[in-house]
Amino acid sequence: MTSAPYASRERSTKERILGAAEALFATHGFAGASLRQVTAAARVNLAAVNYHFGSKxxxxxxxxxxxxxxxxxxxxxxxxxxxxxxxxxxxxxxxxxxxxxxxxxxxxxxxxxxxxxxxxxxxxxxxxxxxxxxxxxxxxxxxxxxxxxxxxxxxxxxxxxxxxxxxxxxxxxxxxxxxxxxxxxxxxxxxxxxxxxxxxxxxxxxxxxxxxxxxxxxxx
Missing domain, CATH: 1.10.357.10 (Tetracycline Repressor, domain 2)
Incomplete structure (x- = not known):
């Protein structure tokens, strides 16, 4: 069973990625914003994006x-x-x-x-x-x-x-x-x-x- 603190961290990481992606897509478009920019803005590594979403x-x-x-x-x-x-x-x-x-x-x-x-x-x-x-x-x-x-x-x-x-x-x-x-x-x-x-x-x-x-x- 997933512990509450762990689940909370998972949601926090996912929400940070989504928030960073939304801001970058708004500014640069879908093609113009890279996953590298998203990970830098969200302060996560590429593995976290792949884990939560799988692809751009x-x-x-x-x-x-x-x-x-x-x-x-x-x-x-x-x-x-x-x-x-x-x-x-x-x-x-x-x-x-x-x-x-x-x-x-x-x-x-x-x-x-x-x-x-x-x-x-x-x-x-x-x-x-x-x-x-x-x-x-x-x-x-x-x-x-x-x-x-x-x-x-x-x-x-x-x-x-x-x-x-x-x-x-x-x-x-x-x-x-x-x-x-x-x-x-x-x-x-x-x-x-x-x-x-x-x-x-x-x-x-x-x-x-x-x-x-x-x-x-x-x-x-």
Missing amino acids: DKLIEEVFRRRLDELNSRRMAALQRLAGKDDTSLEDVLDAYIRPALDLSRNDGGGAAFVRVLARAYAEHNETLRKFLSENYGHILRQFANEFSRLLPGLAREDIYWRLDIVTGALTYAMADFGIIQRKSDVAERDHRETAAEHLIRFAAAGMRNPSLSNAPASR
Whole structure:
């Protein structure tokens, strides 16, 4: 049986490696950050990385799993409270999808660094990572798409996925807080995130409610 102090040391080593990898991937990208840099930043040897993760690809996956498991657990808990109910609104479901992600992007706890890692994933078109994310988290999008389909019966499933993909892109941009609207020095980060959530939910709801392309007037 593993002793508690030993297990604690194991978790500490693993967490140090994950934290160092996340920061380096955020700064240098997945190809640009080497395992040697990760081990130096985490103050461990290469054997420790191999023991806990086995390869750089697996380390990258675990950096995502550490954040996305928690994020999507919160999303699903929120969705389960809403799904199938007569009084559930489109805004309610978008709130369940958007707000947990914006909460993740807060500066404390390393969330801001992970947002940059997420942006790297979009920019670098890493097919191995894309497959990992699809296989492990694609079911989350499908369950949200099911509820959107229930609330928007006039939209084809393909339209739902297109719009959910676009909402996700806008959400990622909002998480990065890199737009023209910057948080003012006298505004708390929590209040700024709340304002961002409200604007994004209203904007996304309007886009989701727009008629299906097959029913829309032809453009001139």
